[in-house]
Amino acid sequence: MGQKLVCSVCGREQEVPTCCDQSMILKNGYLLCCCSKDCGYQPIPECCGKKMVYN
Numbered sequence: 222m223g224q225k226l227v228c229s230v231c232g233r234e235q236e237v238p239t240c241c242d243q244s245m246i247l248k249n250g251y252l253l254c255c256c257s258k259d260c261g262y263q264p265i266p267e268c269c270g271k272k273m274v275y276n
């Protein structure tokens with residue numbers, strides 16, 4: 222809970238997207254719902270031309 226995505230270039234932070242009331246997890250370069258594969262996946266948000274990272 223309370224995880225954030227941070228831009229490694231400018232330091233901007235944003236909340237990790239949620240699905241099924243839980244933070245999505247990072248897997249194979251995508252964000253996945255940890256509850257069900259049926260929820261699908263989302264691309265990782267980008268900032269400054271780079272994918273944001275979990276801090």
Ligand SMILES: [Zn+2]
Pocket residue numbers: 228229230231232233268269
């Ligand atoms: Zn940035």
Ligand SMILES: [Zn+2]
Pocket residue numbers: 240241254255256257260
């Ligand atoms: Zn879900």
